[in-house]
Amino acid sequence: MEKKFQIIVDKREPKKIIDLLKQEDIEVKMQNLDVGDYIISDSLAIERKSGRDFVSSITQDRRNLFEQLMRLSETYELPILLIENLKAAFKSQMDPASIYGVITSIAQRNRIPIIPTLNYKDTVLALKRMVIREQKEEEEPFIIARRAPKTMSxxxxxxxxxxxxxxxxxxxxxxxxxxxxxxxxxxxxxxxxxxxxxxxxxxxxxxxxxxxxxxxxxxxxxxxxxxxxxxxxxxxxxxxxxxx
Missing domain, CATH: 1.10.150.20 (5' to 3' exonuclease, C-terminal subdomain)
Structure with a gap:
């Protein structure tokens, strides 16, 4: 029997994304999530921000963004920030240097990977690949052949x-x-x-x-x-x- 892939999604996420996930034959469970927007496994969860939301979270209350990401990294071993339509952020009044400053701070200081997508459709493609990779590897871990050098101490x-x-x-x-x-x-x-x-x-x-x-x-x-x-x-x- 073919494995059924599953994802837990926060109820506040756009219906368009939910519908597209279901079209990809992914079982979607809707819940009110305290941390993250998409949960893929015990280890992996994603916080999604649109380009406009990302700018708003920086300009209105930057602490709120970093608090969200801090809770995400404290709860999950593999936290990911997905920014959808990042181009919209650069069309705002915000200085591009400041936008890059926040992005690099998240990646370097908080050690949280950032995945940019163009739109809802690309977001679903990214989520699907993460679901498949994470849930397949839970059953079939990728093993690399290792050989110890003869001269090891x-x-x-x-x-x-x-x-x-x-x-x-x-x-x-x-x-x-x-x-x-x-x-x-x-x-x-x-x-x-x-x-x-x-x-x-x-x-x-x-x-x-x-x-x-x-x-x-x-x-x-x-x-x-x-x-x-x-x-x-x-x-x-x-x-x-x-x-x-």
């Missing part, structure tokens, strides 16, 4: 080994080794770290040994518990929202 080999886990690059691997000394110590820390949820079933955070490593969140723990110990923590807030 003992410490380099430990780092290389840890990079085989989910969401670990060289910097994160070194942080984990600094905290737990060996790959086995990292394994134990992952196993012994608990996932915390709110009363409504949303991912809240973690409790345990991994808390002392900056940047480690519940999605990292969930994925690596399953990888290392076959511990399938089936408490997806995305799936819970779909059932609500």
């Amino acid at each position: 003992h410490e380099e080999r430990q780092t290389f080994y840890l990079e085989g886990l989910y969401n670990i690059g060289p910097k994160r691997a070194q942080q984990l080794l600094d905290a737990f000394s060996t790959p086995n110590g990292v394994h134990k820390a992952i196993k012994n770290t608990k996932i915390l949820y709110t009363k409504t079933g949303k991912l809240k955070g973690i409790e345990g040994e991994l808390c002392k490593v900056k940047g480690i969140g519940p999605n990292f723990v969930i994925k690596n518990k399953k990888l290392l110990f076959n511990m399938d923590i089936n408490n997806s807030k995305f799936q819970k929202k779909l059932k609500d």
